[in-house]
Amino acid sequence: MVTFTLNGKELEVKEGTTLLEVARDEGINIPTLCYHEEMSSYGACRLCLVEVIKRGWPSIQPACLYPAQNGIEVNTDTERVRKSRKILLELYLARSPDSQAIIDLAKEYGVRDTRFKLKESERSDCILCGLCVRACAEISKRHAISFAHRGSKRAIQTPFEELADVCVGCQACAFVCPTGVIKIEEAD
């Protein structure tokens, strides 16, 4: 067991529990886009960031990955967290300006507009959260979806562009996709 404080409250949890799991148990709201409790954490959306003070040293950490540790002090809603989270949401609006899911989430955190602009080729309703990749691999055990390329060219390679015979059409990927970009079409 480890003991630490979360938003001022002292807690004792099992070793290895992530800050996000603890926060959810405590009813504290932390936004996430790439997390699903049935799957491993990946840490791509960066929205779950919280402030962690360890040995007097503050840093920003992703709650979905960061394990609770003895003596740390965690705050989920500091000025620094709010500021970075808002900018991330601005980046999401720049990336997926037409996604209702993104527009709604941004609005929830007071972000209605974005100062950033991405090129046409850099925009997409797919936010590269990797949930579909993990759903296919971890739940359906098919490994039909993967990431390809680096940097702004990164994209999801789905079996739907070129029907992969490993895809069993279980729709797990479409089910977990936070922006609903995955549409399953029946092949003839």
Next chain:
Amino acid sequence: MEQEITTRVTPISAPSEMTAMREQCKDALDRRKTTFRVCAGTACIAGGSLDVYEELKNQIKQRGIDVDVELLFEGGETEAGASKSGCHGFCQMGPLVRIEPQGTFYNKVKVDDVPNIISATLEDQGVVEELLFENQDGSRAATEKEVPFYAGQKRIVLGGCGTINPEDIRNYFAVDGYQALAKCLQDMTPEDVVEEMKKSGLRGRGGGGFPAGRKWESAAKATGRPKYIICNADEGDPGAFMDRSLIEGNPQSVIEGMIISAYGVGAKYGVVYVRAEYPLAVTRLFLALDQAREYGLLGENIMGSGFDFDIEVFQGAGAFVCGESSALRASIEGLPGEPTAKYDHATDKGLWEKPTVLNNVETFANVPIIINQGADWYASMGTENSKGTKVFSLVGNIVNTGLIEVEMGTTLRKIIFDIGGGIPDGKPFKAVQTGGPSGGCLPADKLDMPVDFDQLKEVGSMMGSGGMIVMDEGACVVNVAKYFIEFCNDESCGKCISCRDGSAALLNILERICEGEGREEDLETMEDLCHCIDDASMCGLGTSLPNPVLSTLHYFRDEYLAHIKDKNCPAKVCKPLFTYEVITDNCKKCGLCFRNCPSDAVIWKKKEVAEIIQDKCVKCGICKEVCKFDAVE
């Protein structure tokens, strides 16, 4: 060559035998009265140095002189020998040839120069004057020591690069090679070794600057088995070649460092993660590992001590981000070369979840030196918290480009103006980018700053792996920042939105500013975004990529404002933001600009002042360059 060595090898069966081995190899070297040492680093080879080497051998032979290219263990003296070396660091002057023991230092040597060199050396006891380095005042430097580029350096880690044959382990033995390992195995416990490293104050040379001794100590204490030693030779920074040169020039020093580290922490296996794009380094590394194995310095029962350790080579596909520790491990494990969040220390759970020491090439190359000369000696060099020396690759608008090594705490001014020879054509210095693509850009008023890990960090830059790009007044800092952000955007693994889309958004703003579409609020927007990228990104690539933007915004804000408010690029780089005009008072009506303009944009008639038609001008700057009267601005 490998074969010749095989026939003569007697493996070392006790550490105490290393002394005799050194003496034997020294004698073999000394039996040769003259050595023509030809640089066989990547750059000199590209310049034709291997042809010079062959020609030297042929011509010495033709003259009936007893020539040897191998170290001779038996027999009498030989008149002359030809031998290769690794990079001397002064590649722009290559191909380089040094005559030993005199030390005569020839540069830009061509095959045609070989007869002169041989006659001068072997017959006339003289030198070929015109092949000596020419100082800026026209005088000639006879030896490397007299060349300002070398005079200001402290070449300790690079000591063997350019002086020994990297393809023959016996040449390394002759210069105290593997004495440090023998000392460790004979006189030191693993704890002593770790203690010595801690005392030396050596910090990692790959970027982070973490104390090597502390890393080793954690791995030594870890209970997992087996343990691994990894040498990071990924070196993805554009323009950086310190690790490549070290492996090409003195691979055994890196290997010896790894073996000592393995002894200190109790590791059984080692991996060198090297860029596949470094073919010569890879070849020499394999050769060096084979030779070390043949001498019983790698494998089972090293030097008969009962200690086992061996090294494999892993050739990385060369993505910049694969140099990051967690991505590097993933890549060795056959997973995508992407950083992952690890909250366990690699010294507990690293490669294959086992205790792992990951250090940089240069870090390992420091190790034998520290063991041989002692931690106290080592710690006497450098600054309070940065000990020893650092290798830098000095490039950009600078007279002497190359690979240099200086004591930690040397000022930027000394590096750039004494060693580097200053800015070509006497132009003013503008900035220096340290720390590679995600380092910071420092202005002239930081020139007197002593360079070490902490100082660089304090002024918004970093040591990185030691890249130094010097810029003169012709560089536009907005454009420079744009270039580096573009690199980071390309090289981002793409996982974190902050790093991937954050860099793309930064690039978009910088491009707009360079095109004259900048807005005043862009500066604050970029600062906000930079802080978010730093806070929110998973690995060092993301957290440090804002440095070029933040440092230029801090030190060169006026230049951004000139672009945005005055629609002017003072350095005349961003084409939409400047024009070339003829200064009528200076124009001597010579017509040179008219004749050289590639775009017919100059109107000129005999005895008339020239005029530039802006609509036709493509802003190539040729008119300004050719005008002898400073009449184009």
